[in-house]
Amino acid sequence: MLNASDTAPAATVASAEVDTLRFATAGSVDDGKSTLVGRLLHDSKSVLSDQLDAVELASRNRGWSVPDLALLTDGLRAEREQGITIDVAYRYFATPRRRFILADTPGHVQYTRNMVTGASTADLAVILADAQSGIVDQTRRHAAIAALLRVPHLVLAVNKMDLADYDHPRFKEVAAEFTAYAAGLGLPEITAIPVCALLGDNVVTPSAAMNWYHGPTLLEHLETVPVTHETAAAPPRFPVQYVIRHAGIRHYAGQLVSGRLCVEDAVTVMPSGRTTTITSLDVLGHHVTTAHTPQSLSLRLADDIDVARGDLIVSASSPPPLAQEFTADVCHLADKPLRPGDRVLLKHTTRTVLALVADLHNTAQLGANDLASVTLRTAQPIAVDPYANNRRTGSFLLIDPADGATLTAGMARPPA
Amino acid sequence: MSVSGLSHLDVLESEAVYIMREVAGEFERPVVLFSGGKDSMVMLHLGLKAFAPAALPFPLLHVDTGHNFPEVIEYRDGVVARHGLRLHVASVQEFIDGGVLRERPDGTRNPLQSVPLTEAIRLQRFDAVLGGGRRDEEKARAKERVFSLRDQFSQWEPRRQRPELWQLYNGRHLPMEHVRVFPLSNWTELDVWQYIAREQIELPSIYFAHEREVFRRDGMWLAPGDWGGPRAGEVVEKRRVRYRTVGDMSCTGAVDSAATSVEAVIAEITASRLTERGATRGDDRLSEAAMEDRKREGYF
Numbered sequence: 001m002l003n004a005s006d007t008a009p010a011a012t013v014a015s016a017e018v019d020t021l022r023f024a025t026a027g028s029v030d031d032g033k034s035t036l037v038g039r040l041l042h043d044s045k046s047v048l049s050d051q052l053d054a055v056e057l058a059s060r061n062r063g064w065s066v067p068d069l070a071l072l073t074d075g076l077r078a079e080r081e082q083g084i085t086i087d088v089a090y091r092y093f094a095t096p097r098r099r100f101i102l103a104d105t106p107g108h109v110q111y112t113r114n115m116v117t118g119a120s121t122a123d124l125a126v127i128l129a130d131a132q133s134g135i136v137d138q139t140r141r142h143a144a145i146a147a148l149l150r151v152p153h154l155v156l157a158v159n160k161m162d163l164a165d166y167d168h169p170r171f172k173e174v175a176a177e178f179t180a181y182a183a184g185l186g187l188p189e190i191t192a193i194p195v196c197a198l199l200g201d202n203v204v205t206p207s208a209a210m211n212w213y214h215g216p217t218l219l220e221h222l223e224t225v226p227v228t229h230e231t232a233a234a235p236p237r238f239p240v241q242y243v244i245r246h247a248g249i250r251h252y253a254g255q256l257v258s259g260r261l262c263v264e265d266a267v268t269v270m271p272s273g274r275t276t277t278i279t280s281l282d283v284l285g286h287h288v289t290t291a292h293t294p295q296s297l298s299l300r301l302a303d304d305i306d307v308a309r310g311d312l313i314v315s316a317s318s319p320p321p322l323a324q325e326f327t328a329d330v331c332h333l334a335d336k337p338l339r340p341g342d343r344v345l346l347k348h349t350t351r352t353v354l355a356l357v358a359d360l361h362n363t364a365q366l367g368a369n370d371l372a373s374v375t376l377r378t379a380q381p382i383a384v385d386p387y388a389n390n391r392r393t394g395s396f397l398l399i400d401p402a403d404g405a406t407l408t409a410g411m412a413r414p415p416a
Numbered sequence: 417m418s419v420s421g422l423s424h425l426d427v428l429e430s431e432a433v434y435i436m437r438e439v440a441g442e443f444e445r446p447v448v449l450f451s452g453g454k455d456s457m458v459m460l461h462l463g464l465k466a467f468a469p470a471a472l473p474f475p476l477l478h479v480d481t482g483h484n485f486p487e488v489i490e491y492r493d494g495v496v497a498r499h500g501l502r503l504h505v506a507s508v509q510e511f512i513d514g515g516v517l518r519e520r521p522d523g524t525r526n527p528l529q530s531v532p533l534t535e536a537i538r539l540q541r542f543d544a545v546l547g548g549g550r551r552d553e554e555k556a557r558a559k560e561r562v563f564s565l566r567d568q569f570s571q572w573e574p575r576r577q578r579p580e581l582w583q584l585y586n587g588r589h590l591p592m593e594h595v596r597v598f599p600l601s602n603w604t605e606l607d608v609w610q611y612i613a614r615e616q617i618e619l620p621s622i623y624f625a626h627e628r629e630v631f632r633r634d635g636m637w638l639a640p641g642d643w644g645g646p647r648a649g650e651v652v653e654k655r656r657v658r659y660r661t662v663g664d665m666s667c668t669g670a671v672d673s674a675a676t677s678v679e680a681v682i683a684e685i686t687a688s689r690l691t692e693r694g695a696t697r698g699d700d701r702l703s704e705a706a707m708e709d710r711k712r713e714g715y716f
Contacts, residue, residue, distance in 0.1 A: 294430055
């Protein structure tokens with residue numbers, strides 16, 4: 001039975017003392033993912049009484065005897081009518097220890113792109129498996145996507161343990177099979193947790209039925225996993241978004257997407273290759289000597305060189321490679337297929353250039369949700385880091401010049 | 417504490433500024449929706465910061481239902497004058513007077529905002545419309561993109577929305593189409609209030625506790641006015657209240673409150689057992705799919 005807590009919601013934390021974990025969930029159609037997410041929100045006291053009332057009312061209207069927690073997250077009418085989840089939904093909740101942004105992604109094969117989308121900004125991915133059916137093709141596909149998008153942490157939630165009699169050997173078997181598969185993908189670390197989302201075991205509250213499990217509940221793990229900002233340690237990259245002109249002075253505005261920048265640093269402007277030094281850094285009204293990722297800032301340069309939106313300001317000592325041809329892993333997103341010879345727009349950081357699909361490897365064309373590697377040729381040189389080194393400057397979109405539709409998501413490979 | 421000692425508000429602020437600068441860099445004729453309410457004030461504050469020391473490169477647009485709280489309109493005009501901004505007003509009243517729109521029997525004008533908004537976008541040829549909408553506000557909004565494509569009729573079609581990956585926002589569109597942009601997508605109500613406190617952003621007085629004549633309808637405290645209240649049998653009484661949102665008087669309810677400062681409001685919000693809209697916005701309750709339907713027809 002649902003009970004709105006009598007206590008205040010947990011999100012009463014002082015804002016400066018907590019960080020944010022962005023995570024994504026994925027599972028195949030009947031793994032009970034919406035129920036798990038609903039349970040996470042409900043048991044962490046993130047659901048308020050009017051939302052609960054709406055869920056209970058809607059559940060009664062459908063003739064359910066128990067409130068359907070999945071209704072907390074299935075937002076669009078088509079989904080409510082079909083009982084499926086058709087798009088990425090973003091949910092927000094907090095505990096005293098951490099704030100969370102959850103990208104809840106649907107599990108159907110034809111919605112691979114949604115998991116790619118959710119994983120692109122995630123620090124962690126939760127993949128659901130069913131204790132009875134174990135690791136299925138889709139579980140492997142979800143793991144492959146997490147690996148491709150370089151999501152730093154991965155959790156395997158083995159759900160519906162109640163239907164497997166809370167059997168410890170069965171859990172170990174499923175976890176071992178997944179871990180072996182993930183190791184082959186080069187995934188860094190896997191945390192496997194046995195849960196029952198329907199009844200709440202090990203989601204927020206430790207399970208009495210599985211006293212053989214001594215690890216953290218899902219929420220405890222989400223609260224304590226280190227948020228790795230690998231980009232903070234990467235070489236500095238500053239894509240210029242906009243030139244602010246004021247009183248005859250040009251300020252280059254943008255967001256620092258990796259590394260640190262200091263006043264007097266020697267920098268190179270790509271693709272022109274001109275080198276100069278930073279004379280001032282302004283972080284939204286505060287002059288600073290050092291700026292950090294991911295601050296939005298504006299900076300001034302010593303030399304009066306031509307800098308515009310789309311240029312990339314980098315440290316002079318560790319510039320990215322500049323190329324007009326590169327190879328990338330892609331996920332095709334659109335229904336319209338992608339073929340060799342297609343002319344597209346390539347959006348990379350703040351720069352958009354014309355590009356040609358020079359070669360599709362091992363396939364004649366890409367359909368929606370296909371994963372492949374491609375070789376692209378661009379009309380102008382672009383400064384692309386390997387995605388493995390930098391998620392912001394190694395990623396790009398391919399866009400249809402005809403109508404502006406987003407066709408493909410890409411991740412650059414290192415130069416051969 | 418997050419990386420480099422940035423608080424989560426710093427990170428949200430940086431992200432919102434990044435989104436606004438993307439709009440300035442990618443679009444020809446952007447506009448910012450502005451009502452004088454708290455989300456509008458946060459948006460304006462972020463916009464001023466994003467382009468300082470230069471002026472805000474966007475004009476403002478207010479869809480005026482004609483039933484707005486006078487305190488808020490007065491405040492809106494004061495802010496516009498103080499910062500030397502350009503304000504476009506799209507008036508629901510004009511469309512009613514011109515016979516284009518018809519008053520609803522319940523007196524609620526919020527659903528009538530779509531036509532004046534879309535007409536203003538069409539006539540002014542705005543290609544990006546920045547709004548303060550947040551994904552935490554309502555279930556249908558949980559799926560909203562940061563850059564949300566609208567067709568030439570301003571319609572939102574869930575299946576035509578583009579996947580949005582990393583922080584790469586695709587603003588390309590055909591002539592006559594436009595993009596709605598939501599820089600506060602990842603903020604929660606609490607984030608907005610904490611930011612208002614931190615940045616000392618001024619708000620209209622009705623956000624804080626004051627004595628007001630109100631009457632009860634549909635479980636909400638509404639303010640009497642020529643919009644259609646109170647009706648026979650609805651009793652007016654004096655209460656100490658504040659508003660959590662400022663919208664059309666016909667569907668914006670007040671809550672009992674003693675909070676006279678931003679900090680006191682934050683304390684009340686964090687202890688509240690009702691979400692922002694569920695408590696005070698009648699228009700979202702019209703049906704389970706009310707918001708989705710109105711988004712499809714061009715409302716925010």
